[in-house]
Amino acid sequence: MAYFRSFNTPPPDPAVLKELTRKQNEMQQRIILQRPDFDLKLIAGCDSSFIGEDKILSVFVLLRYPELEVVEKVWHHGPVELPYIPGFLAFREAPNLLKAYEKLQQKPDLVMVDGHGISHPRRLGIATHLGLHLNKPTMGVAKKVLVGKYTEPATAKGALSPLVYKDEVIANVLRTKDNVKPVFVSPGHLMDLESATEIAMTCAIKHKLPEPTRLADHYAAVFKQEVK
């Protein structure tokens, strides 16, 4: 990966990775995957951007559902300690994301995260990680696969195919727009694959990324300029 091909990024400490892996295996036991019982009125989207290599800026956008009108947007920036390591993204981004979340005046019924949910080696993608910390329904929408195998879904919007890992369907590869690369939708915590897929599709209006994460991504770039 990039970290051992790069000259300036320190290689991950084996002892640290062992500890973080232990933590994920521990958290894994608390994951609850079920159809949410809420009636979705407010949905949040979150994403982070980086300023240099040691500062992170996280954004949370709150939208009314299913209208998808923005009702609130907050951000928080701070230092980042760990380098990016595949499989350990949450330990790098979650701390700052949680601080941004606290700034929301109203809390969402569901959080859509830019990244994977249970479609992770130990089922602990950043969406699941955040869900456990917030004790709130979360789902992940990633742009690239992390683990698992799948066949390319049809090119029409709405087409999907399962992402399978260790004989289990951990996400749906969903085409959210005609002839555009699909996204990977997975449940995070207190959520199930079917509901997550349906919500992702409902939020995908005219772009590849569903509105919550698309707008979070957009504002992350906007706020980043204000900070600079």
Place this chain on the structure above:
DNA sequence: GCGACAG
């Protein structure tokens, strides 16, 4: 041992 590898 050889690849793969979210953001």
Place this chain on the structure above:
DNA sequence: ATCTTGTCGC
């Protein structure tokens, strides 16, 4: 993620 120009298409 980030570094970066023009360019093709709706």
